[in-house]
Amino acid sequence: MxxxxxxxxxxxxxxxxxxxxxxxxxxxxxxxxxxxxxxxxxxxxxxxxxxxxxxxxxxxxxxxxxxxxxxxxxxxxxxxxxxxxxxxxxxxxxxxxxxxxxxxxxxxxxxxxxxxxxxxxxxxxxxxxxxGLDATAAAMVEFLAIGAHGVRRSRLVAGSTALVVGAGPIGMGAALFAHVAGARVTLRDTSPDRLALAQGILPDVICQTVANAGPEAFDTVFDATGNINAMNAGLTLVAHGGSYVLLSVVKGDLSFPDPEFHKREATLIASRNALEEDFRHVMDCMARGLVxxxxxxxxxxxxxxxxxxxxxxxxxxxxxxxxxxxx
The missing domain is CATH 3.90.180.10 (Medium-chain alcohol dehydrogenases, catalytic domain)
Structure with a gap:
């Protein structure tokens, strides 16, 4: 073959x-x-x-x-x-x-x-x-399931605010399924070109460059940057009582001030790969025309x-x- x-x-x-x-x-x-x-x-x-x-x-x-x-x-x-x-x-x-x-x-x-x-x-x-899917859709289920798994792990609630940092495929998937779950989603990246691409795919998501971002904190923050410096800085974007979900995995040490972590009573969540229920959730959303x-x-x-x-x-x-x- x-x-x-x-x-x-x-x-x-x-x-x-x-x-x-x-x-x-x-x-x-x-x-x-x-x-x-x-x-x-x-x-x-x-x-x-x-x-x-x-x-x-x-x-x-x-x-x-x-x-x-x-x-x-x-x-x-x-x-x-x-x-x-x-x-x-x-x-x-x-x-x-x-x-x-x-x-x-x-x-x-x-x-x-x-x-x-x-x-x-x-x-x-x-x-x-x-x-009910074609081969193009079916080939996308796995990578979208990674974002869907992270959203499910986060336990975000409808009407809450969510920030996804990193507008690549995994970040775009997290933004998509956070939106499906009813969150008000912002997608952030350093690349205007990448954000323009994401905005065309997800018109209901707020897209902004890191350079133009404001001081707002979010109920749930997802990191999909693959950059240890961005991962370490992401805690400051989490609202008090919020959650920080790491979709990225890189070589390096996570490091942020303990007082900042504790005063927020933040929840830190690692999200790895996906489970069968995430695959099935993605396929169901595809069949419903949500992807x-x-x-x-x-x-x-x-x-x-x-x-x-x-x-x-x-x-x-x-x-x-x-x-x-x-x-």
């Missing part, structure tokens, strides 16, 4: 590889669309520390089942969404229903080969029927074309919200 291989940092090759072997408890899928994630750009750039090259990237996946699942949930020919977090099922996090932070998690396209290829074989439990799928999908290519297009987009991410590869 054909696959897009990141042979080493800065090099992509379209190669021929054997089709994956069948495995008990797994289901064979034909990949139809792959969303390109910030992680994929980092892998290409050589900035992903926990990765061995060569690697087939791709974890935002829409695929077509090539066989029935043993549990009867999926029929051959069904369009499905793939949950790319392969978990151990036995660690403490898995036992308490939080496989998103499994102690031995393996993410498709990062810790093991992913979906930038024609076929994959994945655990049946990681496949959800994408009823502007076509506006989010700003760029498209093919498996062959991605070898040229992905490097271009990696170098100019300010004009890309979500790029997809159609197989």
């Amino acid at each position: 054909q696959a897009l291989l990141c042979t080493e940092p800065g090099r992509l090759d379209v190669v021929q590889r054997p089709r994956p072997e069948d495995k008990a408890g797994h289901i064979r899928l034909r990949v139809e669309a792959i969303g390109i994630c910030g992680t994929d750009y980092h892998i290409y750039d050589g900035n992903q520390p926990f990765l061995a090259y060569p690697r087939v990237m791709g974890h935002e996946l829409a695929a077509r089942a090539l066989q029935d699942s043993a549990d009867g949930r999926i029929a051959s020919g069904d369009l499905v969404v793939v949950n790319p977090y392969i978990t151990c099922g036995i660690c403490h996090a898995c036992r308490i229903g939080k496989p998103n932070c499994c102690e031995a998690i393996g993410v498709l396209g990062v810790h093991r080969d992913g979906g930038m290829c024609e076929e994959i074989v994945v655990p049946e439990a990681n496949v959800y029927a994408a009823t 502007p799928v076509e506006a989010i999908a700003t760029h498209r290519t093919t498996l062959d074309g991605a070898a040229t297009d992905l490097p271009k987009w990696a170098a100019d991410r300010g004009t890309v919200m979500k790029a997809l590869i159609h197989v």
Whole structure:
């Protein structure tokens, strides 16, 4: 089969590889669309520390089942969404229903080969029927579920104020689902171009540059910057009694004054990956027309074309919200 291989940092090759072997408890899928994630750009750039090259990237996946699942949930020919977090099922996090932070998690396209290829074989439990969706929408479910998970973790209430710092795909997803939950949402970034792109997708969200931001504090603040300095500064944006949700994860130490944290009686929340209920919430919102799928999908290519297009987009991410590869 054909696959897009990141042979080493800065090099992509379209190669021929054997089709994956069948495995008990797994289901064979034909990949139809792959969303390109910030992680994929980092892998290409050589900035992903926990990765061995060569690697087939791709974890935002829409695929077509090539066989029935043993549990009867999926029929051959069904369009499905793939949950790319392969978990151990036995660690403490898995036992308490939080496989998103499994102690031995393996993410498709990062810790093991992913979906930038024609076929994959994945655990049946990681496949959800994408009823009523097309491949473009289905390929966006995973990254949107990360924002949806953060919003659910925050427990924000309708009518409250929410600030999302960082207007990339994850931040845009958090802003979208905070709005769906009924919050009055502000989206903030340093890039006017990125904000203009986000405003076209989310016209009901207030978009403002960091330079033009006022002193207002917010009931819930989400950080999606991937910048440790912004993460450390974000506490000052949290209203007294508010919550600070960290969607970003970076190398570095969180550091802010304890008196500032305590006088706010702030709640600090880490949000990692997503759970099945987040995937299903995103798909339900898509089916209800609450997610502007076509506006989010700003760029498209093919498996062959991605070898040229992905490097271009990696170098100019300010004009890309979500790029997809159609197989």
